[in-house]
Amino acid sequence: MLTNQMPTAVHATTVLDRTEPAPGIVLLGFYAPELAAVTRPGQFLMAIPPGGERTATALGIYEAQDHRVAVLFFVCGPRTRELAGLRAGDGLEVTGPLGNGFDLSGSPRDVAVVAGGIGIASLLLPVQALIASSARVRLYYGARSAALLVERDRFAAEGCEIYCATDDGSYGRRGFVTGLLAGAEPRPDLVLACGPTPMLRATAAACSALGIPAQLSLEETFACGVGGCWGCVVPIDRNSAQAPRFPGPDEGGSDTVNARVCKEGPVFWAHELRW
Amino acid sequence: MSGSQAAYAAVDLSVKLGTLELAYPTLMGSGCYGSGEEFAPFADPAKIGGVVLKSVTQRPRLGNRAPRLVATPSGMLNAIGLQNPGIDWYLEHDLAERVPRPWKTIGSVAGFSVDEYAYVTQRLAAQPEIDAIELNVSCPNVAAEGETFACDPKLTGRVVRLVRDTTEKTLIVKLSPNVTDIAAVAREAEDAGADALAVINTVRGMAIDVDTWRPRLGNVTGGLSGPAIRPIAVLAVYEVACAVKIPIVGQGGIETVTDALEFFLAGATAVSIGTANFIDPRIPERIVEGLRAYLGERGLLSIGQIVGQANRGFAGAHRCEGREG
Numbered sequence: 001m002l003t004n005q006m007p008t009a010v011h012a013t014t015v016l017d018r019t020e021p022a023p024g025i026v027l028l029g030f031y032a033p034e035l036a037a038v039t040r041p042g043q044f045l046m047a048i049p050p051g052g053e054r055t056a057t058a059l060g061i062y063e064a065q066d067h068r069v070a071v072l073f074f075v076c077g078p079r080t081r082e083l084a085g086l087r088a089g090d091g092l093e094v095t096g097p098l099g100n101g102f103d104l105s106g107s108p109r110d111v112a113v114v115a116g117g118i119g120i121a122s123l124l125l126p127v128q129a130l131i132a133s134s135a136r137v138r139l140y141y142g143a144r145s146a147a148l149l150v151e152r153d154r155f156a157a158e159g160c161e162i163y164c165a166t167d168d169g170s171y172g173r174r175g176f177v178t179g180l181l182a183g184a185e186p187r188p189d190l191v192l193a194c195g196p197t198p199m200l201r202a203t204a205a206a207c208s209a210l211g212i213p214a215q216l217s218l219e220e221t222f223a224c225g226v227g228g229c230w231g232c233v234v235p236i237d238r239n240s241a242q243a244p245r246f247p248g249p250d251e252g253g254s255d256t257v258n259a260r261v262c263k264e265g266p267v268f269w270a271h272e273l274r275w
Numbered sequence: 276m277s278g279s280q281a282a283y284a285a286v287d288l289s290v291k292l293g294t295l296e297l298a299y300p301t302l303m304g305s306g307c308y309g310s311g312e313e314f315a316p317f318a319d320p321a322k323i324g325g326v327v328l329k330s331v332t333q334r335p336r337l338g339n340r341a342p343r344l345v346a347t348p349s350g351m352l353n354a355i356g357l358q359n360p361g362i363d364w365y366l367e368h369d370l371a372e373r374v375p376r377p378w379k380t381i382g383s384v385a386g387f388s389v390d391e392y393a394y395v396t397q398r399l400a401a402q403p404e405i406d407a408i409e410l411n412v413s414c415p416n417v418a419a420e421g422e423t424f425a426c427d428p429k430l431t432g433r434v435v436r437l438v439r440d441t442t443e444k445t446l447i448v449k450l451s452p453n454v455t456d457i458a459a460v461a462r463e464a465e466d467a468g469a470d471a472l473a474v475i476n477t478v479r480g481m482a483i484d485v486d487t488w489r490p491r492l493g494n495v496t497g498g499l500s501g502p503a504i505r506p507i508a509v510l511a512v513y514e515v516a517c518a519v520k521i522p523i524v525g526q527g528g529i530e531t532v533t534d535a536l537e538f539f540l541a542g543a544t545a546v547s548i549g550t551a552n553f554i555d556p557r558i559p560e561r562i563v564e565g566l567r568a569y570l571g572e573r574g575l576l577s578i579g580q581i582v583g584q585a586n587r588g589f590a591g592a593h594r595c596e597g598r599e600g
Binding site: 007008009010048049052053054055056077093095220221222223224225226227228229230231232233234235245246247254256257258263 | 306307308309313314316317329335337338340341342343344345346349351353355358360361363364368530550552553554555556557
């Protein structure tokens, strides 16, 4: 997995555009050429709350091109509601890019990208990078209902093959997206996934059974987002290249160590997670 | 530079805690600021008084299981559980590879026995990079033992007395709000040789997930921080400032200069900023500029002139001339 050696900074940006691809889902684009220039697929930013209250909000970077960076998010609480209230011309300060990002260095030729709900927000950049390198990309996209399968056209326009599943059967196959992945033929040589934790666990199990390496972008509550508070940990293999440097096994000879999702992650190899 | 700006520039914000001299009366709270380096890209290191490092114990600790954080109204609960690599590794790697910064570096020591506190303090305080020691006798998130020390005045006294013998450097004892009489604990710490007191650590709290019927923290209970605890912290500083002469580092939900001023007026010599760094890491430097302007506008020359001004029972030894009441 790549480490974050890019220049991270607080960027004072201006909102360029705001749309609602579905009720309760907001796509917010802002002017941030320096951030766009250094962002890698799978990284995130912290949006400093415009009102100055509450902790900053971690958001996956959806688009980063030329002068514009965009985030795509589900409005689920006071902090995202505040961000959703921004309009073109409003100022927004963001810290980023943060976290590692997907490791696409192995020149994968056939990649399955698994998205659960708003997890799609971290997957456009890797899809664009993979297609630019002429890889075949199949997107397995699940959501509660058809209306929440946002940005399908966008991914299709990038050149993905798209397979959908919905909980209520209102679009694509009824059921979980991991069911679609298990039947993927021919088998992909790499899986990238982002979504709710149960979906990521199911993806990890499916990939383990099929013998396909998988990279998972985890979701966890962050406080600082920069590795300072150790609040967002996940247990991983002590021998992982991503394991924070730590002394040998202790406390019962544990072979795991708690890695920070914000710093060592948010993307981890599925087979190295001990969750 | 206009006349007023020149006056502001002359305002003296430096303070002393024991022998520790801070250019600014602002510390970054332990556990909220990592080693400082995590925030260095976003904050101006020259505008920070000191950084209290994350607590270290004798043995490595994996810390509590996730989730470790829950957002709550006007604050957050945390239960990290003192994850750290242990003192040996810490000295050999974390501290040795540290980037020199203009801020003062305060090592934080946690432990589960009186002897562990003394041992870790002796090791840590011997390092030239460490300017002072904060004794974390009040972590609420490590089974029963962690907070026991700060909840028992006699035990606090024992720990501080033993640790006092291991170092000449400034010793700051961090007190728990989860006690009946914080002033009594403060007096014991002062009698035992503490140079300063950090008031307060987090307030114990809990949140429950009504969908799963389970506590939301992996550790079940946690420590509440943020503006939700500020009035509790201001009162604690006020009460401790009536009880001891040694300086107090006030902390608990400080986000703005106004918040910080409440603590100074209650009797704090310095303040510590923790959770607010999660909103915006530039908050500490804004507070410093805000203090400078506040004092300058009132024709005051130093931060010491406002310490304890709202506290009629203020017992601090550094009572300043011109203090009213």
